Amino acid sequence: MTRQAPTLEDVAREAGVSRATVSRVVNGIRNVDPAIQAAVRGAIERTGYAPNRAARSLVTRRAETIALVVSGAGDDSESEQNLFAARVLADPFFGRVVSGVVGFLRPRSMYPVLMFAETGAARRDVVAYLRQGSADGALIFSTHAGDPLPAMLAEESLPCVLFGRPALPAPVSYVDLAHRDGARLAAEHLLARGCRRVATITGPLDLPAAQERLTGFQDTMARHGHPYVLSAEGGFTADSGASAMAGLLAGHADIDGVFAANDLMAQGVCRTLHESGRRVPDDVAVIGFDDSSPAYDCRPPLTTVRQPMEEMAAAMARLLQEQIEGGRTRPTSVIFDAELVVRASA
Amino acid sequence: MTRQAPTLEDVAREAGVSRATVSRVVNGIRNVDPAIQAAVRGAIERTGYAPNRAARSLVTRRAETIALVVSGAGDDSESEQNLFAARVLADPFFGRVVSGVVGFLRPRSMYPVLMFAETGAARRDVVAYLRQGSADGALIFSTHAGDPLPAMLAEESLPCVLFGRPALPAPVSYVDLAHRDGARLAAEHLLARGCRRVATITGPLDLPAAQERLTGFQDTMARHGHPYVLSAEGGFTADSGASAMAGLLAGHADIDGVFAANDLMAQGVCRTLHESGRRVPDDVAVIGFDDSSPAYDCRPPLTTVRQPMEEMAAAMARLLQEQIEGGRTRPTSVIFDAELVVRASA
DNA sequence: TTGAAAGCGCTAACAC
DNA sequence: GTGTTAGCGCTTTCAA
Numbered sequence: 001m002t003r004q005a006p007t008l009e010d011v012a013r014e015a016g017v018s019r020a021t022v023s024r025v026v027n028g029i030r031n032v033d034p035a036i037q038a039a040v041r042g043a044i045e046r047t048g049y050a051p052n053r054a055a056r057s058l059v060t061r062r063a064e065t066i067a068l069v070v071s072g073a074g075d076d077s078e079s080e081q082n083l084f085a086a087r088v089l090a091d092p093f094f095g096r097v098v099s100g101v102v103g104f105l106r107p108r109s110m111y112p113v114l115m116f117a118e119t120g121a122a123r124r125d126v127v128a129y130l131r132q133g134s135a136d137g138a139l140i141f142s143t144h145a146g147d148p149l150p151a152m153l154a155e156e157s158l159p160c161v162l163f164g165r166p167a168l169p170a171p172v173s174y175v176d177l178a179h180r181d182g183a184r185l186a187a188e189h190l191l192a193r194g195c196r197r198v199a200t201i202t203g204p205l206d207l208p209a210a211q212e213r214l215t216g217f218q219d220t221m222a223r224h225g226h227p228y229v230l231s232a233e234g235g236f237t238a239d240s241g242a243s244a245m246a247g248l249l250a251g252h253a254d255i256d257g258v259f260a261a262n263d264l265m266a267q268g269v270c271r272t273l274h275e276s277g278r279r280v281p282d283d284v285a286v287i288g289f290d291d292s293s294p295a296y297d298c299r300p301p302l303t304t305v306r307q308p309m310e311e312m313a314a315a316m317a318r319l320l321q322e323q324i325e326g327g328r329t330r331p332t333s334v335i336f337d338a339e340l341v342v343r344a345s346a
Numbered sequence: 347m348t349r350q351a352p353t354l355e356d357v358a359r360e361a362g363v364s365r366a367t368v369s370r371v372v373n374g375i376r377n378v379d380p381a382i383q384a385a386v387r388g389a390i391e392r393t394g395y396a397p398n399r400a401a402r403s404l405v406t407r408r409a410e411t412i413a414l415v416v417s418g419a420g421d422d423s424e425s426e427q428n429l430f431a432a433r434v435l436a437d438p439f440f441g442r443v444v445s446g447v448v449g450f451l452r453p454r455s456m457y458p459v460l461m462f463a464e465t466g467a468a469r470r471d472v473v474a475y476l477r478q479g480s481a482d483g484a485l486i487f488s489t490h491a492g493d494p495l496p497a498m499l500a501e502e503s504l505p506c507v508l509f510g511r512p513a514l515p516a517p518v519s520y521v522d523l524a525h526r527d528g529a530r531l532a533a534e535h536l537l538a539r540g541c542r543r544v545a546t547i548t549g550p551l552d553l554p555a556a557q558e559r560l561t562g563f564q565d566t567m568a569r570h571g572h573p574y575v576l577s578a579e580g581g582f583t584a585d586s587g588a589s590a591m592a593g594l595l596a597g598h599a600d601i602d603g604v605f606a607a608n609d610l611m612a613q614g615v616c617r618t619l620h621e622s623g624r625r626v627p628d629d630v631a632v633i634g635f636d637d638s639s640p641a642y643d644c645r646p647p648l649t650t651v652r653q654p655m656e657e658m659a660a661a662m663a664r665l666l667q668e669q670i671e672g673g674r675t676r677p678t679s680v681i682f683d684a685e686l687v688v689r690a691s692a
Numbered sequence: 693t694t695g696a697a698a699g700c701g702c703t704a705a706c707a708c
Numbered sequence: 709g710t711g712t713t714a715g716c717g718c719t720t721t722c723a724a
Contacts, residue, residue, distance in 0.1 A: 005477070007717055018695045023719060031693060050477040054403035055717035058700045063400070065459070065480075082449040082656070089441030090639050099432040102462060106427065109471060111459045113411070116448060125455060131351070131396035134411075238643060271645065293436050297584065299617065310428070353701055364711045369703060377709055401701035404716045695724080700717105707712075 006047040015043035026051055057133070064110055066320060067135040068101055069126055070094075072118035073144035084118040088143065091236075091264070092292040093309065097163070100313025101139060112139070123149050130158045136324045139316050142166070145206035159323040161316045165208050165333070173323065173331045175316045179209050182305040182338025183216030186259045186287045189303065189340055191224050193285050195257030199230035201244045201269060203261040210236075213261045213289060230255065234265045238294070241265025245272040256284055257346070263288035263295045266302050270345065285346035300344035312336050352393040361389035372397055403479070410456055412666060413481040414447055415472055416440075418464035419490035430464040434489065437582075437610070438638040439655065443509070446659025447485060454667075458485070469495050476504045482670045485662050488512070491552035505669040507662045511554050511679070519669065519677045521662045525555050528651040528684030529562030532605045532633045535649065535686055537570050539631050541603030545576035547590045547615060549607040556582075559607045559635060576601065580611045584640070587611025591618040602630055603692070609634035609641045612648050616691065631692035646690035658682050 008026075012019045017036060024032050025040040032040075043049075057063055070088045088094055101112055113135055117123045126149065129135055137159030140150060145167035153160045154170045162174035190198050200217050203210030214231065221229050232248050234240035241260055245268065248255060260266035266288030270280050278284050280300055288295055291306035315334050323329060354372075358365045363382060370378050371386040378386075389395075403409055416434045434440055447458055459481055463469045472495065475481060483505030486496060491513035499506045500516045508520035536544050546563050549556030560577065567575045578594050580586035587606055591614065594601060606612035612634030616626050624630050626646055634641055637652035661680050669675060 005479075008719095009717080019718080020695060020697095020720080021693090024694090027719085033693065036694085050474060052404070052717050053478045053480045054400045054409065055700090056719075057400035058398070058404055058702085058717080059719045061700080067457070068460070081452065082445050085448050086441045086445040086656075089435070089444050090438055092436055095432045095435030098435050098460065099428050102431050102460070103428045106462075106468070106471075111413070111461050111475070113457045113459050114414070114444065114448070115457050116452075122452070125452075128396060129457070132399045133351075134399045310432075354703095355701080365702080366704085366712080367710060370710090373703085379709060382710085398701050401716090402703075404701080404718085405703045407716080693724105696722090698719105698721085700719090702716085703714105705712100705714085708710085 005052070006049045007052070008049070011040065011043045011047050011049045014047055015040045061133070062324075063133055063136050065135045066105070066110065066112055066317070067115050067126065067129060067138040068098070068112035068141075069115040069117055069138050069149070070141045070143065071116075071123065071126075071147050071149045072142075073146035073148070074118045074120075076120040081116065081118050081122060085116045088116065092294055093262075093290060096292060096309035097141065097313045100310035101317050103310060104314040104317040117149060123152060127152055127156060127158065131156065137161075137320045139163070139313075139320060145204070145208075159320060161320045161323070163312065163316060167206060167208055171331050173319050173333060175312050175319065175334045175336070177209070177307050177312065177336050177338055179212035179338070180216030180219070182289065182307070183213045183259070184220040185338060185340040186289070186305050187217050187220035187224070189287060189342070189346060190257040190259065190285055191221075193257070193281075193346060195285055197230075197252065197254050198226070198257035198259065199232070199248050199252070199255050200259040201232050201234045201241055201248075201261060201265050203234060203236045203265075205233055210261055217259055234261070234268075236262050236264060238264045238268035238271070241268025242272045243268075245269040246276075249276060257286075258284060259287045259289075261289050263290045263292050263298070263302060263304055266304065266345070267294045267298045270298055270300075270302075281344065281346050287346045291341050295341070295343070298345070303343045303346040304341050306339045306341045308336050308339075351398070352395045353398070354395070357386065357389045357393050357395045360393055361386045407479070408670075409479055409482050411481045412451070412456065412458055412663070413461050413472065413475060413484040414444070414458035414487075415461040415463055415484050415495070416487045416489065417462075417469065417472075417493050417495045418488075419492035419494070420464045420466075422466045427462065427464055427468060431462045434462065438640055439608075439636060442638060442655035443487065443659045446656030447663050449656065450660040450663040463495060469498060473498055473502060473504065477502065483507075483666045485509070485659075485666060491550070491554075505666060507666045507669070509658065509662060513552060513554055517677050519665050519679060521658050521665065521680045521682070523555070523653050523658065523682050523684055525558035525684070526562030526565070528635065528653070529559045529605070530566040531684060531686040532635070532651055533563050533566035533570070535633060535688070535692060536603040536605065536631055537567075539603070539627075539692060541631055543598065543600050544572070544603035544605065545578070545594050545598070545601050546605040547578050547580045547587055547594075547607060547611050549580060549582045549611075551579055556607055563605055580607070580614075582608050582610060584610045584614035584617070587614025588618045589614075591615040592622075595622060603632075604630060605633045605635075607635050609636045609638050609644070609648055609650055612650065612691070613640045613644045616644055616646075616648075627690065627692050633692045637687050641687070641689070644691070649689045649692040650687050652685045652687045654682050654685075
């Protein structure tokens with residue numbers, strides 16, 4: 001930054017027109033004489049002009065930026081903010097989410113600001129960030145049921161869209177999956193394979209998604225003459241899946257089918273099964289959920305219920321954009337369908 | 347946003363002082379009478395004032411934002427921009443990087459803007475983004491040797507810091523690891539275990555880091571009487587590690603020690619070894635590099651060369667900050683030490 | 693179709 | 709220690 005960056009004024013002088021005209025050309029507004037338009041473009045080229053974002057934002061009242069926030073439910077005492085970020089990023093789920101968001105934003109020359117909000121202070125920072133106009137809205141990914149952030153944003157009428165129905169009711173828009181149907185697909189597939197003794201490893205049951213996957217699975221099994229389904233609660237991590245499976249196996253050695261509420265846990269399940277000398281899928285069929293990278297990294301590759309994460313994330317961004325542009329509109333929700341992806345594990 | 351957001355003016359009126367005074371209080375500048383300070387704080391509280399970022403940036407000429415960019419070396423024809431993002435995020439390496447960056451930024455109330463620059467157009471967008479003042483500088487993580495972005499930024503004197511020495515020489519600051527030393531630690535450990543027939547699986551050899559890990563390993567082996575080391579080039583992915591190992595094994599069934607240039611490949615190596623009926627570490631000892639999540643997710647957990655990623659990423663952010671604040675200073679580099687983490691695989 | 697001019701909300705001299 | 713004032717670079721009426 002040795003020399004001062006050229007401004008609209010400089011370009012105007014160079015092109016022999018007014019600032020307003022240059023502004024019109026830059027913003028692609030019609031009603032500008034083609035000749036002048038060319039002159040202006042030439043001047044922009046020559047001066048190496050780049051519009052100043054802050055100045056534009058000041059008048060348009062738009063940051064043209066959105067925040068991608070991953071929030072937890074910790075309180076201020078917790079100083080593990082960083083571990084939280086690392087843990088979230090380690091979840092393969094996240095890569096697909098970012099990919100979907102970026103896919104929507106990039107064509108619009110926008111880039112997401114990454115925020116992790118595990119503590120109360122961090123959540124207040126998110127609210128402040130939006131109130132300052134640093135971002136026009138937020139895409140929220142809650143990792144815990146007790147997350148107060150959605151309500152905080154709704155309270156201030158700050159534009160936001162959640163991934164998944166909020167566990168704590170709040171008047172906000174969200175994008176979700178038909179979890180029950182997804183679980184049903186898994187149940188039917190296990191049944192069709194001839195599994196007679198099935199179990200499910202659930203996610204944290206205070207999360208609506210985990211609850212619905214369980215319910216959908218149980219209901220379908222019940223409808224097919226299996227009123228009771230073995231189950232154990234996991235934490236959506238591979239280790240939790242592995243130990244939940246070990247626990248189940250200890251009491252029920254004859255399990256021949258398992259539905260894990262996400263791929264990471266299914267991966268853990270496979271590990272435990274393998275260590276106990278059982279073959280997948282011959283001895284025990286395993287189905288995961290999400291269709292994220294562990295699904296195909298797993299040996300054997302996992303049969304899983306696909307959640308169209310990229311599309312869902314893109315839909316969130318679209319909804320947010322509409323909310324930002326349209327001013328106050330009431331909350332909406334978009335529900336996507338799940339799909340069974342059959343690989344080797346079941 | 348029903349009612350207009352309160353401005354400095356409103357707070358000033360409410361507190362019965364001038365805008366300047368309110369500004370001083372907000373920015374924590376001394377020389378403000380404690381009583382007035384309290385009055386102003388009260389007014390801020392009552393009005394619910396939040397400073398407008400754009401207005402501030404306009405005058406301070408600081409966005410107080412930095413870009414975290416992951417760049418590749420693709421050209422414009424490539425339309426796989428999204429896959430690129432997903433692939434990068436899937437790499438466990440990335441979570442630690444973000445964690446380190448966020449750890450440095452958060453206390454300063456800053457958040458990184460995430461950008462993926464795999465195509466030429468995307469790289470130009472990164473440059474434009476910085477030139478517009480949307481971000482004050484960039485943290486660059488190149489995934490390919492031919493990445494032209496560093497040079498592009500240097501050309502425009504835009505503040506940036508790279509992760510790793512640039513493969514294409516460019517006058518930019520960077521933070522790196524003493525790769526050679528790290529590889530030496532791995533070699534010595536394998537030797538100390540009594541391995542006689544060792545092999546190494548390298549990363550893409552056009553990357554300086556991969557090259558140095560190989561050189562460091564070979565040199566140490568040579569110094570200990572092993573002038574020739576078997577090697578195969580991988581692509582830093584688990585699959586590439588698995589197949590490189592299979593290839594090596596085909597020609598040399600007696601391999602008893604392997605050094606993989608990253609954990610992901612080491613994981614693939616373990617998989618291949620396991621499938622070939624060999625035990626790790628009894629039949630073959632395996633050492634990885636990075637100490638990222640696959641290292642402890644792997645069975646057995648990997649002995650690996652730890653790269654203090656979080657600290658490195660934080661150092662990058664610090665260097666960038668200095669560069670932004672200090673104006674033009676010449677490129678610097680900071681090199682971190684590697685450390686051997688002994689687990690079960692070797 | 694183009695230009696003149698009025699701010700957007702804030703900081704930073706400078707004066708008091 | 710506090711207020712006054714002049715912009716920062718841009719968009720956007722409003723006239724011409």
